Amino acid sequence: MSYAQLIGDWQALVVLFVAGVIPNQxxxxxxLWFGGxxxxxxxxxxxxxxVATAILAGVIAQIxxxxxxxxxxxxxxxxxxxxxxxxxxxxxxxxxxxxGVVTGEVFMLAGKWWLG
Amino acid sequence: xxxxxxxxxxxxxxxxxxGWGLRSITQTILTIVLFVTYLGIGALAxxxxxxxxxxxxxxxxxxxxxxxxxxxxxxxxxxxxxxxxIAVTVSAxxxxxxxxxxxxxxxxxxxxRRELIFAAHLTAVTLWVECHRFLPQxxxxxxxxxxxxxxxxxxxxxxxxxxxxxxxxxxxTQTLGAAILLLTPLSFLFxxxxxxxxxxxxxxxxxxxxxxxxxxxxxxxxDILVSGVVAGTMAYGVHWWREVRA
Numbered sequence: 222m223s224y225a226q227l228i229g230d231w232q233a234l235v236v237l238f239v240a241g242v243i244p245n246q247x248x249x250x251x252x253l254w255f256g257g258x259x260x261x262x263x264x265x266x267x268x269x270x271x272v273a274t275a276i277l278a279g280v281i282a283q284i285x286x287x288x289x290x291x292x293x294x295x296x297x298x299x300x301x302x303x304x305x306x307x308x309x310x311x312x313x314x315x316x317x318x319x320x321g322v323v324t325g326e327v328f329m330l331a332g333k334w335w336l337g
Numbered sequence: 338x339x340x341x342x343x344x345x346x347x348x349x350x351x352x353x354x355x356g357w358g359l360r361s362i363t364q365t366i367l368t369i370v371l372f373v374t375y376l377g378i379g380a381l382a383x384x385x386x387x388x389x390x391x392x393x394x395x396x397x398x399x400x401x402x403x404x405x406x407x408x409x410x411x412x413x414x415x416x417x418x419x420x421x422x423i424a425v426t427v428s429a430x431x432x433x434x435x436x437x438x439x440x441x442x443x444x445x446x447x448x449x450r451r452e453l454i455f456a457a458h459l460t461a462v463t464l465w466v467e468c469h470r471f472l473p474q475x476x477x478x479x480x481x482x483x484x485x486x487x488x489x490x491x492x493x494x495x496x497x498x499x500x501x502x503x504x505x506x507x508x509x510t511q512t513l514g515a516a517i518l519l520l521t522p523l524s525f526l527f528x529x530x531x532x533x534x535x536x537x538x539x540x541x542x543x544x545x546x547x548x549x550x551x552x553x554x555x556x557x558x559x560d561i562l563v564s565g566v567v568a569g570t571m572a573y574g575v576h577w578w579r580e581v582r583a
Contacts, residue, residue: 226582237391240418244426246458251459252361252436253450262550263573264453266434267576271541272569277462277529278402278545279520279552279561279568286427287409290384291514303519304526311527312504319366321527333512 295329296336303329338364340474352544354479358486360470367463368494370524374402375495378516379502380509388550392499400492401461404428406521427562435465442472443480456481459488462525466532536579541572 284292285300292300307325314320340357341347348354362368374398382392387409395405404425411421436457448501467487475483503518511516526542533539546566552564 228456229391233387233391234394236418236421237395237408237411238398240412240422241395241404241424243431244422245399245404245429246403247426247478248432249457249460250430250454251452251521252433252460253440256437256440264581266437266575268569268573270434270438270575271537271572272565273434274430274529274533274538274541275545275548275568276561276565277403277431277525277571278542279549279564281526281529282405282546282549283561284406284518284522286553289406289413289516290381290518291509291511294511294520295519296344300519304522307523307527309437311530316527316531318370318524318527318531322520322523324517325523329519330512330516333515334352 226274272279295333302332340425343476348479351482353477355486357489358483360387361487362494363489365467367466367528368491371463371491372494372498373517373520374524376499376502378402378405378582379411379499380506382529383503383506385409389500392435392503393496393577395500397492400458401429401432401527402521408523423559424561427559432460438462439465439468442468452481456484459484462528463490463491465529498506507552535576537572537576540575541569544568544571
């Protein structure tokens with residue numbers, strides 16, 4: 222791999238700043254700017270937080286429903302099954318993130334192995 | 338490792354507090370989850386023909402896993418810069434309430450806004466969760482330095498993971514690649530669920546997942562925004578029904 226390949230072209234880095242860095246930093250800086258004046262328990266903030274949580278939920282659903290790259294090689298039912306199995310383990314293990322992630326992964330790998 | 342008591346001389350300097358923050362990355366399972374997620378982002382960047390420098394810059398300057406994944410997958414699937422920017426902007430809205438709720442934890446009366454800029458930049462879901470867990474054990478006037486240490490530690494771990502993932506990508510089997518990509522939704526789902534204390538949070542999470550496939554049928558380009566606002570507003574309605582009206 223050459224030096225040039227590791228750096229890539231400058232246009233891609235410009236795209237990164239326009240479509241990646243600015244859209245994220247805008248919200249952080251708005252939070253910094255307006256955060257001081259907002260009461261942490263205010264009703265507006267409860268709504269904003271609920272919308273933000275639901276947007277993150279949408280991102281999670283998008284990766285599972287419209288999988289990127291190599292994840293597209295896993296059949297639909299197996300992806301949904303893996304998330305469901307992970308959720309069951311997460312709840313049974315008293316909200317253990319570790320139990321949920323490992324169970325989901327094992328379910329997906331076992332299913333792929335079983336399907337051949 | 339336990340953090341020293343609040344009145345310990347171990348908190349006497351900013352650098353000591355920075356060091357305690359740095360060391361605290363060993364105290365959470367989320368560091369491992371983050372490592373593997375960023376391994377996946379490195380591999381995804383390689384498979385989508387982005388450079389390693391691009392992947393590292395995205396981690397340093399974007400510093401939000403879902404946003405980075407959305408950026409790479411949309412650009413990789415031929416979306417325009419504008420479409421990608423809209424999708425990323427929408428996914429990043431959640432950073433606003435995170436920053437709003439986390440900064441008061443480290444602010445004192447004497448704190449100037451510019452002293453909080455770097456802490457605001459470091460704020461993402463992992464840091465947000467860990468701040469609520471660690472900061473009560475840190476003296477208030479040392480919290481900014483502690484968060485800088487914690488954040489720098491997590492960013493460093495992710496930069497290493499990106500590099501490893503990028504070079505592994507060529508050698509990964511499809512199944513292993515799929516397993517690494519699946520880590521992102523699983524870890525985000527369970528860390529958000531674990532952090533949901535109020536009914537409104539749980540309702541927002543569940544409805545957000547269920548409504549997205551419906552919204553996606555519209556193919557509007559802003560599907561996540563539509564399902565997020567609808568699900569979030571319904572969750573707020575549940576909160577209002579239970580708390581405000583009662």
